[in-house]
Amino acid sequence: MVLGYEYPDQKVSEIISTGLSEAQVAERGLPHGLYGLAATEPMVVPVGKVVRVQVTGADVIHAFALPAFGLKTDAIPGRLNETWFNAEKVGTYYGQCSELCGVDHSFMPIEIKVVSQAEFDAWVASKTTPAAPVAAAPAAVTPAAAPASAPAAAPAAPAA
Ligand SMILES: [Cu+2]
Numbered sequence: 001m002v003l004g005y006e007y008p009d010q011k012v013s014e015i016i017s018t019g020l021s022e023a024q025v026a027e028r029g030l031p032h033g034l035y036g037l038a039a040t041e042p043m044v045v046p047v048g049k050v051v052r053v054q055v056t057g058a059d060v061i062h063a064f065a066l067p068a069f070g071l072k073t074d075a076i077p078g079r080l081n082e083t084w085f086n087a088e089k090v091g092t093y094y095g096q097c098s099e100l101c102g103v104d105h106s107f108m109p110i111e112i113k114v115v116s117q118a119e120f121d122a123w124v125a126s127k128t129t130p131a132a133p134v135a136a137a138p139a140a141v142t143p144a145a146a147p148a149s150a151p152a153a154a155p156a157a158p159a160a
Pocket residue numbers: 001061062063097098099100101102105108
């Protein structure tokens with residue numbers, strides 16, 4: 001089971017996160033105690049800002065829980081629950097799914113990195129900028145090619 005999150009206001013599309021394996025925890029130089037808490041793709045949020053969180057479930061009931069921020073909101077398929085937090089200090093905070101959701105219940109860590117506004121802006125740019133030039137290039141080519149071929153083909157058919 002995995003955690004997916006997106007930032008509609010910043011146009012960051014869904015990022016999938018799961019737990020680091022024990023080997024990955026060691027590779028990253030993290031204490032072994034973070035196995036089960038450290039995530040592959042931590043959420044990143046700006047310090048001192050109200051962050052609104054909308055929570056839902058894709059398969060069964062999970063819960064988005066992070067004790068340091070007083071968060072515990074069920075993630076229920078077909079429902080949209082809402083909560084918020086305002087992190088006061090820069091740092092890395094950990095939580096876990098807190099509904100008994102299945103055999104992988106203990107492998108659903110929630111890791112939130114609280115960073116400065118500038119660092120958050122840079123993170124958003126890193127998640128959004130690479131897609132922009134790729135999308136812009138085909139869009140510029142397509143309109144030019146379509147009008148040129150369409151009118152040319154139409155008169156040719158009735159004439160023959
Ligand atoms: Cu869960």
